[in-house]
Amino acid sequence: MSENAPDVLDEVLSRARDLAGRWEAADCGVVTVKDFCRYAAALNDAAYIGRARADESAGRPVTAPSMFLAGTLSWEDGPVEDELRPDGLAARESPCTQGLPVRQVHGGESVRVGTPLVAGTRVLAERAVRSATRKAGRSGDFVVLAVTTRFTGGDGTELVSVDETIIVKGDPAG
Numbered sequence: 258m259s260e261n262a263p264d265v266l267d268e269v270l271s272r273a274r275d276l277a278g279r280w281e282a283a284d285c286g287v288v289t290v291k292d293f294c295r296y297a298a299a300l301n302d303a304a305y306i307g308r309a310r311a312d313e314s315a316g317r318p319v320t321a322p323s324m325f326l327a328g329t330l331s332w333e334d335g336p337v338e339d340e341l342r343p344d345g346l347a348a349r350e351s352p353c354t355q356g357l358p359v360r361q362v363h364g365g366e367s368v369r370v371g372t373p374l375v376a377g378t379r380v381l382a383e384r385a386v387r388s389a390t391r392k393a394g395r396s397g398d399f400v401v402l403a404v405t406t407r408f409t410g411g412d413g414t415e416l417v418s419v420d421e422t423i424i425v426k427g428d429p430a431g
Contacts, residue, residue: 265357265427266391269400272353273389285380285408290319293376296329297322313376321374326408326417327366352386352404354425364401364422371415379411387420400425 290313297305305322312319351361374380387403402423408416 265359266398266400266425268357269353269359269402269425270389270391273386273400273402276353276386277388278385280383280385283382283384285382287379288321288325288374288376290376293319293321293325296325319376321376323370324368326374326380327368327419352384352402352423353389358428358430359425360428361426362424364424366419366421369418371417372410374408374410374416378416380416381409381411383407383409397426 290309294306294309297303297309300322302322309319354361384404384406387405389403390401392399392401402425404421404423406419406421408418410416
């Protein structure tokens with residue numbers, strides 16, 4: 258670990274404490290069958306794509322694959338590769354760490370599924386840091402961020418809630 262890592266982690270903790278409980282809202286737009294099928298294609302789920310396109314052709318509602326909302330990292334077009342952080346994440350997906358020499362990994366998530374998402378639904382998201390804890394391990398100090406993202410339909414219907422942990426370490430190259 259670099260000598261500046263503890264100071265960097267203190268800054269992550271400070272930022273997290275300032276943001277704790279503040280919900281950041283985003284309009285993810287109206288989801289389409291094409292969005293669902295692109296997600297299914299990334300999972301190599303040809304059977305879903307066939308069912309979704311058949312339902313769409315028949316005028317039946319098309320529901321999203323079960324982990325569609327939880328598995329979508331971003332609703333934006335980018336970033337392009339040279340705008341990614343050194344750990345491969347977009348700044349948007351890196352709460353409390355913008356501009357800091359850190360590396361992150363996702364430590365896990367818990368997903369609660371509500372009403373099934375149907376194509377044509379406007380999706381809204383709210384995200385907040387719930388907590389930040391400094392810990393020590395064999396490879397050095399790190400911070401565990403707890404983050405919640407709630408997805409609702411435009412009418413307020415609860416679709417999915419995701420609780421995740423993000424592990425932040427000082428970057429020795431930073």
